[in-house]
Each structure stands twice: as C-alpha cells, then as structure tokens.
Amino acid sequence: MDFQLTDDQRALRAGVRELLVRRFGRERLRAAVDAPDAPNLDRALWRELGEAGFFALRLPESAGGVGLGLPEAVLAFEEAGRALLTGPLVATHLAAGEVPGAATGETVVAAVDGTLVEWLDAADVVRGDVTGAVPMRSADPLTPLHRVPRAAPPDPVAALLTAAEQLGSAARTCELAVQHARTREQFGQPIGAFQAVKHLCSEMLVRVEVARGAVYAAAVTADPLDIAAAGLLADEAAERGARDCLQVHGGMGFTWESDVHLHLKRAWLRARRGQSAAEAEEALAEDLQSAAPGPRT
Amino acid sequence: MDLSYTPEEEDFRGRLREWLAKVLPGLPPKPSPDDWPGRRAYDLGWQRTLYDAGYAGLHWPIDAGGRGATPTQHLIFLEETENAGAPYVGANFVGLLHAGPTIAAEGSAEQRARWLPPVLRGEEVWCQGFSEPDAGSDLAALRTRAWRDGDDYVVSGSKIWTSHAEVADWCELLVRTDAKAPKHRGISWLAMPMDAPGITVRPLRTLAGSTEFAEVFLDEVRVPVANRVGAENDGWRVTMVTLSFERGTAFVGEVVACRRVLGELAREARKNGRWDDAVLRRGLGRLNAEFRALWRLTQWNVSESERAGGVPGIGGSVFKLRYSRARQELYDAAAEVLGPEALDLDSRWTLDRLSSLSYTIAAGTSQIQRNIVAERILGLPKGR
Ligand SMILES: Cc1cc2nc3c(=O)[nH]c(=O)nc-3n(C[C@H](O)[C@H](O)[C@H](O)COP(=O)(O)OP(=O)(O)OC[C@H]3O[C@@H](n4cnc5c(N)ncnc54)[C@H](O)[C@@H]3O)c2cc1C
Numbered sequence: 017m018d019f020q021l022t023d024d025q026r027a028l029r030a031g032v033r034e035l036l037v038r039r040f041g042r043e044r045l046r047a048a049v050d051a052p053d054a055p056n057l058d059r060a061l062w063r064e065l066g067e068a069g070f071f072a073l074r075l076p077e078s079a080g081g082v083g084l085g086l087p088e089a090v091l092a093f094e095e096a097g098r099a100l101l102t103g104p105l106v107a108t109h110l111a112a113g114e115v116p117g118a119a120t121g122e123t124v125v126a127a128v129d130g131t132l133v134e135w136l137d138a139a140d141v142v143r144g145d146v147t148g149a150v151p152m153r154s155a156d157p158l159t160p161l162h163r164v165p166r167a168a169p170p171d172p173v174a175a176l177l178t179a180a181e182q183l184g185s186a187a188r189t190c191e192l193a194v195q196h197a198r199t200r201e202q203f204g205q206p207i208g209a210f211q212a213v214k215h216l217c218s219e220m221l222v223r224v225e226v227a228r229g230a231v232y233a234a235a236v237t238a239d240p241l242d243i244a245a246a247g248l249l250a251d252e253a254a255e256r257g258a259r260d261c262l263q264v265h266g267g268m269g270f271t272w273e274s275d276v277h278l279h280l281k282r283a284w285l286r287a288r289r290g291q292s293a294a295e296a297e298e299a300l301a302e303d304l305q306s307a308a309p310g311p312r313t
Numbered sequence: 314m315d316l317s318y319t320p321e322e323e324d325f326r327g328r329l330r331e332w333l334a335k336v337l338p339g340l341p342p343k344p345s346p347d348d349w350p351g352r353r354a355y356d357l358g359w360q361r362t363l364y365d366a367g368y369a370g371l372h373w374p375i376d377a378g379g380r381g382a383t384p385t386q387h388l389i390f391l392e393e394t395e396n397a398g399a400p401y402v403g404a405n406f407v408g409l410l411h412a413g414p415t416i417a418a419e420g421s422a423e424q425r426a427r428w429l430p431p432v433l434r435g436e437e438v439w440c441q442g443f444s445e446p447d448a449g450s451d452l453a454a455l456r457t458r459a460w461r462d463g464d465d466y467v468v469s470g471s472k473i474w475t476s477h478a479e480v481a482d483w484c485e486l487l488v489r490t491d492a493k494a495p496k497h498r499g500i501s502w503l504a505m506p507m508d509a510p511g512i513t514v515r516p517l518r519t520l521a522g523s524t525e526f527a528e529v530f531l532d533e534v535r536v537p538v539a540n541r542v543g544a545e546n547d548g549w550r551v552t553m554v555t556l557s558f559e560r561g562t563a564f565v566g567e568v569v570a571c572r573r574v575l576g577e578l579a580r581e582a583r584k585n586g587r588w589d590d591a592v593l594r595r596g597l598g599r600l601n602a603e604f605r606a607l608w609r610l611t612q613w614n615v616s617e618s619e620r621a622g623g624v625p626g627i628g629g630s631v632f633k634l635r636y637s638r639a640r641q642e643l644y645d646a647a648a649e650v651l652g653p654e655a656l657d658l659d660s661r662w663t664l665d666r667l668s669s670l671s672y673t674i675a676a677g678t679s680q681i682q683r684n685i686v687a688e689r690i691l692g693l694p695k696g697r
Pocket of ligand 1: 684
C-alpha cells in the first residue's frame with residue numbers, strides 16, 4: 017500500500033493545472049462571467065482540452081485514448097474544480113469512446129443528471145430523455161440549466177468525478193481564504209492572526225483533507241459505497257468551504273467581483289448531481305447491517 | 314495511489330488473523346474498570362502474549378527491540394486486532410505509543426536497551442507527566458523544577474491529569490532545568506522511576522466516576538542525570554517528537570474500533586425498532602461516511618510517514634480534530650438509538666459516551682490543534 021500520488025500522477029496534475037491557468041485563468045473566468053449573453057461554451061478551449069487528453073484520459077490507447085484510470089481522471093477533475101472550469105465536462109468525459117468526437121473535444125456532450133441538464137443548448141449531443149425540457153434562470157452564472165420531467169438514474173463514475181471537482185473547489189476556497197487572511201489588516205494586524213479567523217481556516221483545511229482521503233480512495237476502489245461517502249464529504253467541504261471563505265472576505269466576499277460566490281453557486285449545483293445526500297446516507301446505513309461494515313481494503 | 318497490499322502483507326494479515334482466532338477465546342475475563350492492579354495485570358498479560366508471538370513493537374526499529382516492520386504492516390496489525398476484538402493497549406498506551414517511540418528516536422543506545430524491551434515484553438508501564446495545574450494548553454509554561462546535585466537531578470513540583478499514574482513504573486517527565494532561559498528553552502525530558510522517594514500520587518475522580526488519572530506531587534525526587542533523553546534544556550524539541558507520535562499515530566486503531574462500534578449500533582437499532590426512524594438511520598449512514606473517510610485519511614498519513622521514514626507528520630492534528638469530534642457524534646448517536654437506557658451507568662455505551670468527552674481535550678485540545686493547523690500548515694500569523 018502506497019496511498020500517495022506517484023510521480024506520474026503529480027506530473028499529470030501539474031500539467032493540467034498549468035494548462036488551466038494558461039487557458040482559463042482569472043481573466044478568462046471573469047470575462048465569461050461578464051459576457052453580455054447567456055454563458056458561451058468556449059469551443060476552442062474544449063478542443064484544447066480534448067487534445068490534452070482530458071476527455072480521452074480513461075479511453076484505452078488502442079481506441080486512441082490515453083489509457084489511464086480513475087485516479088488520474090479524478091486528479092484532472094480536481095484541477096477543473098479549482099479553476100471553476102465551465103462546460104459539461106463530466107458528460108463529455110463519460111461519452112468519450114461512445115459518442116464520436118467526444119474524446120477529442122470536437123463534440124460537446126451534455127447529459128440528463130437527476131432532473132437537470134447542464135448546457136443543453138450548447139451541446140451537440142445530449143444523452144438521456146430531454147422531452148419537455150424547460151430552461152431555468154440558473155443560480156450559477158456560468159452554467160445554463162434546464163429542468164426535465166423524467167429523472168435519469170445516477171452514474172457512480174459521474175458522481176466520483178463531480179466529487180473530485182468539489183474537492184478542487186474546496187481546496188481553492190481554503191487557499192483564497194488563507195491568502196486574504198494573511199494580507200487584510202484590521203486592528204493593526206492581519207486578520208489571520210485572530211483566532212476566530214484562524215479556526216475557520218483550519219476547519220476548512222480539515223474538511224478538504226478528509227474529503228481528499230475519501231475521494232482518492234474511491235478513485236482507487238471504484239466501490240459504490242466509497243463513492244457515496246466521497247460525495248457526501250466532498251459536497252460538505254465545497255459548500256461549507258465556500259461559505260467560510262465568503263465570511264473571511266467580509267463585505268468584499270458578498271460582492272459580484274469576488275470569485276467566492278462562483279465557487280459557492282457551482283458547489284450547490286454539483287451537490288445536486290447524481291445520488292442525493294439522502295440516498296447516499298441510506299446506502300451507507302444499509303452497509304452497516306453487514307457483519308463487517310466499512311472499506312474492504 | 315495504491316490501496317492494495319502486497320502478497321507478503323496479505324500473508325502477514327492471514328497469519329495474524331489465524332493467530333488471533335486461536336488466542337482470543339482463551340483470554341481471561343476483563344477486570345472491572347476500577348480494579349487497577351487487575352487492569353494492569355490484564356494489559357501487561359496481553360502485551361506479553363503479543364511479545365511471545367512476535368507481534369510486539371512491530372514497527373519499532375530492530376535495534377530498539379522492535380521487528381522493523383513497515384508502517385503498513387503495523388496498520389494491518391491494528392486493523393486486524395481491532396476487528397477481532399482483541400484487548401486495547403490500555404495501561405500500555407504511553408509506553409507503546411509515545412514514550413517508547415520517543416526513546417527509540419531520541420534516546421542513547423543504553424537508554425534504548427534499558428527501557429524499550431520491558432515495554433515490549435509487558436513488564437513495565439509508563440505514564441506521561443507533562444501537564445501541570447498552571448500549564449495545560451500552554452505546556453511550555455511548566456514550572457516543575459529540576460536542579461543538579463552530583464549525578465542526579467532533584468525534582469520538585471507537581472503534575473496533573475497523569476493517566477495511569479497509580480500503576481505506572483516510569484514517567485516521561487518534563488521539568489524546567491533552566492529557570493532563566495526563555496520558556497521553551499529551559500526544559501528537559503526525563504524518565505522518572507515512579508517508586509522514587511518523594512513522589513505522592515493522589516487519584517482524581519473523572520466524570521465517569523473512575524480514577525483514570527491522578528495528581529502527582531514531586532518533593533525533591535532524585536532522578537539520575539543519565540535518565541535525561543536528549544540534551545539538557547533541549548526537552549521542548551524532544552517533546553515535539555513525543556507529541557507527533559501521540560497525535561499522529563496513537564489513534565489509528567481506534568478508528569477501526571469506531572467502525573466496529575458503529576456496525577454494532579446499527580444492528581442494535583434494527584433490533585429495538587429505532588432503525589425505522591429515517592433521520593436517525595441517515596445519521597448513522599453519515600457516520601459511516603465519516604469513519605470510512607477517517608480510515609482513508611489514516612492510510613494516507615501512514616503512507617506519507619512511510620515515505621518520510623517513519624516519523625508521523627503534522628497531519629496528525631488534522632486527523633485528531635475530526636476524529637475526536639466524530640467519536641463524540643458516534644456516542645451521541647448511540648444515545649439516540651438506546652433511548653432511556655443511555656442513562657444507565659451499567660451500560661457500556663454510557664461509560665463510553667462519557668469517556669468520549671475527553672477526546673477533544675486530552676493530547677491537546679481542539680482549539681490548540683486548530684492553532685497548530687492554522688499556523689504550521691496554513692502559515693497564518695501568530696496572534697498577539
Ligand atoms: C482524560 C484525560 C487524560 C489526560 N492524560 C494526561 C496525561 O496522561 N498526562 C498529561 O500530561 N496530561 C494529560 N491530560 C491533560 C491534557 O493534555 C490537558 O487537559 C489539555 O492539554 C488541556 O489543558 P488544561 O486542562 O490545562 O486546559 P486549559 O489549557 O486551561 O484550557 C481550558 C480551555 O481553554 C482553551 N484554551 C487554552 N488555551 C487556548 C488558546 N491559546 N487558544 C484557544 N483556546 C485556548 C482550551 O481549548 C480549553 O477549551 C489528560 C487530560 C484528559 C482530559
């Protein structure tokens with residue numbers, strides 16, 4: 017057992033982070049937020065992601081993919097969550113190898129998840145039954161949403177990749193809070209020297225690290241119960257992390273200009289994907305009735 | 314990222330499992346919680362059994378009497394012993410989980426040879442004399458003084474909350490050897506024999522009604538200078554090593570135990586009908602997620618320390634913060650399941666619930682752990 021990132025995995029993570037900083041840095045993000053019309057899918061970026069192997073990561077090399085596994089996909093999606101990367105990333109990733117052009121980023125694929133569809137109008141292909149889809153005014157300014165009458169069953173891999181995005185977002189809001197707490201001064205000292213602020217930040221980190229253990233382990237085992245647990249903890253880390261980050265930023269945190277609300281809204285949206293919290297808890301409760309509950313490895 | 318175990322590790326697990334199945338049924342009954350001599354004998358007896366079977370000090374270095382096993386093997390050992398319901402370390406807690414590892418890491422060859430084998434063989438019990446009435450969270454404010462007289466230190470002062478002091482042979486003791494130095498600089502780490510003249514142990518009653526810990530008064534107690542681990546006045550650094558073991562690895566087995574307890578609780582709820590309450594049931598499901606994640610974090614931390622050469626990292630504070638809260642939530646959930654029975658002091662659930670309250674205090678309070686995480690991991694400034 018060596019439950020740490022391998023050198024290759026570290027390199028992959030660094031590579032994805034670097035690509036996203038270059039192609040979807042803060043200015044791009046804000047430009048997308050402030051675009052006059054409905055959010056636009058950046059097709060050029062989508063193709064670049066395709067070229068970098070983001071969608072074909074788990075596709076076998078024989079099928080033109082990168083031939084890596086779930087742990088690598090989770091690391092890539094964690095970076096996407098950090099960067100608040102927009103678009104139906106999970107749906108397109110899952111369609112690679114099944115929908116022509118998805119693997120290369122030529123085709124944008126959306127999918128019904130629960131009773132919601134993200135990016136319905138922008139997608140070339142939509143998986144699931146969208147008859148009767150009604151547009152919503154989406155709380156997340158960067159994710160257009162439709163409601164559909166018939167719910168689609170949750171997919172565990174989609175849930176895991178979503179949890180990875182939540183983890184990335186949680187880690188990022190923790191960082192943003194700490195950066196702010198180090199520099200913003202009140203009462204003649206950085207606010208991070210005040211224990212009330214310090215303790216908010218350390219609890220953020222604890223939630224991130226606990227979620228990280230759960231998400232990475234679920235990526236290794238692909239066990240549905242591990243994935244359910246990872247989802248619960250990653251949702252908690254992302255949602256509470258964004259709230260606490262907002263609190264640490266004070267009034268500035270409540271503005272449109274700060275990025276905190278974007279993390280919070282996206283975290284809320286992701287928490288709606290896949291299995292509901294109630295269903296995940298029920299599944300994990302059922303597991304307790306077996307003789308030896310808990311992970312098998 | 315790899316969670317699989319090697320064939321050697323699986324083989325080790327299999328043999329351990331077989332051995333446990335063979336020895337556990339033959340163990341004597343557990344003594345009552347207040348029978349201290351009985352508890353000491355029971356805990357030492359189990360340690361001796363482990364020693365004879367080659368399972369004592371598994372991950373300690375070989376020249377410290379250990380088996381030189383990897384942290385992963387030790388993890389398997391803790392998982393299997395807990396899952397099989399083997400006895401808890403009990404009175405051996407300090408010796409095995411932090412004084413011993415500290416001596417293994419910081420002691421001289423003679424010190425290792427003197428103190429480590431008896432811990433492993435189940436012959437000597439250690440206690441921890443760190444806290445004082447006026448130095449708890451602010452541990453470096455300790456005032457117990459030691460001055461040199463020939464080959465001895467002469468120690469006067471008092472310690473408090475010393476767990477298992479009544480039955481201990483040795484005490485890992487922090488003393489002030491230079492009263493004029495800045496507070497972190499004048500401290501030394503001593504091994505004090507608990508039968509030395511001048512030591513008075515006064516048991517304190519805990520909220521659970523037991524005498525788990527005690528006050529220890531020291532009146533000109535002579536401790537040989539040779540019993541100092543680390544250099545004179547360098548005890549704070551040694552203390553950090555002790556605390557990294559205490560917070561870093563000492564709770565590992567308990568996560569597994571909590572997972573087992575949670576399963577028992579769920580089956581109890583099904584028996585008494587409380588399982589039909591969806592809110593309660595979902596709460597137990599959530600706790601399952603929590604303890605699974607804590608187990609994963611444990612595996613993460615163990616792998617990290619394995620790569621770093623065996624000393625636990627700062628991640629222990631992150632773990633302890635979440636674990637100590639989760640443990641309390643577990644026993645609060647038990648009270649929900651049990652109903653009025655949760656007020657019955659003869660129920661082990663009630664005693665365990667009471668004792669769970671200490672986890673956010675002992676080994677550094679949650680507030681102190683949050684300070685450590687914020688300042689040492691996140692790099693936030695120290696407050697005024
Ligand atoms: C069951 C049990 C067993 C123990 N066993 C041992 C043992 O064997 N050996 C030993 O040496 N000690 C032992 N202890 C002592 C334990 O380490 C101390 O109780 C603990 O470190 C807290 O110190 P204190 O009790 O003096 O509380 P205090 O330090 O007085 O703290 C009181 C409250 O103030 C808060 N506080 C203090 N300082 C700060 C700060 N800077 N910022 C924010 N909040 C702060 C604390 O978090 C706490 O809530 C044991 C304690 C318990 C409960």
